[in-house]
Amino acid sequence: MEMKGLLKIMVVVVMVMGGCRGDVNSFRDCYAKCFIFCMIEPNKSLCTCTTQCLKECIFPSLPSAIDQHSQNLAYCKLGCATSMCSNISKTHNPDGKNMESCVGSCSNKCTMSYSSSSP
Template identity: 40%
Template sequence: MKSVVVICLIMSLVAERSTATFEDCYTKCFGECASKTPIFLLQTCAAQCVAQCFINPPSTMDSNHMDTHYFCKLGCATSICTNFSTMGDPAGDKVKSCVDSCDKKCMKD
């Protein structure tokens, strides 16, 4: 029983760390891309950075479900989570929150 509790604790810490890492990665990536890209292509930067910083789903799922979940979440994130960023504000927290909501939407499948 203790080992189950320890494993759950470790998994929750890793999951929490992963979401913070996404936000940091996205914010940095978007800032670098936006500084080199015309303003009318900022959404391209956002989509590129979402895909680049995307965190894989947990490996505890069977491979078919994991692939489906991963691509569902990636598709959701790149299609609806790329509208928050502007030249002056990458809005990493809003993008992360949106990506997290995609995770929940795709888990319903």
């Protein structure tokens, strides 16, 4: 019960600071908001919330007509982030800043990988 109370307070702080404005300006904002709300839900584990929020924030809203190259880059980034960054968040701290940095390094790795393999 103590964890739920702390998470509810964190949600209020995020809302007051503007984290729930409806527009998410960065991966960090998206991830922190998603993670906090996910952890409040009953029976959600740290691993489930981390994976769910990485997916939601890497693929925020892909247009249906996205080209194959962009889609491959996004899947590469998700795979890299899931394996390299998933241990950063803790139950009481999404650590959006370090998650954003880690996911950004995945983006660079995937871009370099796909650029070097292009004909």
